[in-house]
Amino acid sequence: MDPTSPFPRLAGNADASVRPALPHDAAEIARVQLVTWRTAYRASLPAAVLDDWDAGAATARWRSAIDSPPTPGHGVVVALERNALVGFAAYGPAELTAGEVADPAGPTAELGTLLVEPRWGRRGHGSRLLAAVSDLVRADGAARLQTWLIETDRVSAAFLESAGWGPDGWARTLDTGGEPLREIRWHALLDDPDATPREAAP
Template sequence: MSRQDIDFRSASVTDAAAIARVQVDTWRDAYVGILPDQCLIDMSDIGAAARWTTAIAENNDPEMFVVAVWNGEVVGFCQGAISEFDVSGPPGAKVDGAGVIHTLYVDPSFQAQGIGTAMMFCVADRLREVGCRSLMLLVLSENRTGRGFYDKLGGVAGEEIPCVVLGNPTHETPYHWPNIATLLDELEAAIS
């Protein structure tokens, strides 16, 4: 299987259960040692599917919620939006023309094949089309794989921010790309 075997399209509410499965599987793989084991074990595809059904239904721009599909199966997803707040600055700081990636997950058995890069390109390109000039996101600070991915794409890491995930205190690190066009060039080069 190669990235060329993957189809990328807008998410639909019928994808919610598959998106939930990818999220739960990815969290259980990526967050071992970061979040308590019991929290990861207790995650529910059913509960997550209900939340994703709502998120997809309320999404105003289908091109900002992309799924990766292999042989009819959702193997990844990426969701972005226009942001009003600057996650790379002080809490509550407003910013104009910024896009944000809320989620980017690839099924663990499909990682390191360019799927996440391609989905991020799709969403970042749409954000550029609607006027965003920069991009930001948050990643759990201890998620070394995720941080390595964003570092490789030229993201500028900010100061850690305290947060609570599944009832557990931890930290997130904001990543910022001041020029979305430069990020798109990096993403395009990586998937070429």
């Protein structure tokens, strides 16, 4: 445990770790989100989303998500390189897609986002974040973890595949105000020993 904080370090070592997010992390989380989106998703996301970014509003949204999550099953964790916040992940209970039936194996949790600032990539931060989220939702009773990826996001797809994840056959198209954005759903069974993140990119 970090002796300066009441929150446990969920994964890592002296130089790199993951812990629950704190309200004062909100501004850095918003900054990492913008930098990563502008670097990795410039060709996919609408220009207005990136160019008209409201840092104050984004910070307020993340502070609310940390301080007043919508349910006890929602949470945010952050990755640290020494004392620098370099990435984050948000998760919560999954909502059923239209026409989908509940998984008989147990509840499903959803990884809403997992981002590591590009300059801190390939140091295992993404793997530690994914492992921490998996452990947290498994402890809450989830049997499965899912996430939605932009269809053209080959880097994230390769990362999840290396961690034992795979597409589950569901897809959706989002109206972004510009070109429609198609997403593919990926998942992992949490009792599957192959679905254990490795210390790899991102």
